[in-house]
Amino acid sequence: MKKVLLATSVAMLLFSGCTARLGNMTAISTKNIDNLSTNVSLDRKVEGESCQYTAFIFPYGDLQTKLQIATENAIDNGRALGLEGDTIINAKIDATGWYIPLIYGEGCVTVKGDLIKLSDNLK
Numbered sequence: 001m002k003k004v005l006l007a008t009s010v011a012m013l014l015f016s017g018c019t020a021r022l023g024n025m026t027a028i029s030t031k032n033i034d035n036l037s038t039n040v041s042l043d044r045k046v047e048g049e050s051c052q053y054t055a056f057i058f059p060y061g062d063l064q065t066k067l068q069i070a071t072e073n074a075i076d077n078g079r080a081l082g083l084e085g086d087t088i089i090n091a092k093i094d095a096t097g098w099y100i101p102l103i104y105g106e107g108c109v110t111v112k113g114d115l116i117k118l119s120d121n122l123k
Helices: 002-014 066-080
Strands: 045-055 058-061 087-100 104-116
Touching (some): 045 066, 066 087
Antiparallel strands (some): 045 058, 087 104
């Protein structure tokens, strides 16, 4: 009976997994967009970050939508600097993380790019 319980426990640990939503984006592309009329000659660099922390084994913070929240933070940070915009182009997305088992850890997503406002005829 103990062997069955142990085998079941090991199997549950080996075959467990998780799914995480990274975010909901209005538009996203890895290709150049033709006829996109923007002016990024000005300094329009923005950056936003979203993190999830783990204390002992309990996660807290932005648990599911780190990419989306980091993007929203970047746009909000640009607006706080007086930049007008609703879209980030030339985006660079980085994910970093570290964990000391059973003590503490963090995982962050950082979005950097140029904040632009799409012309009204493109919306």
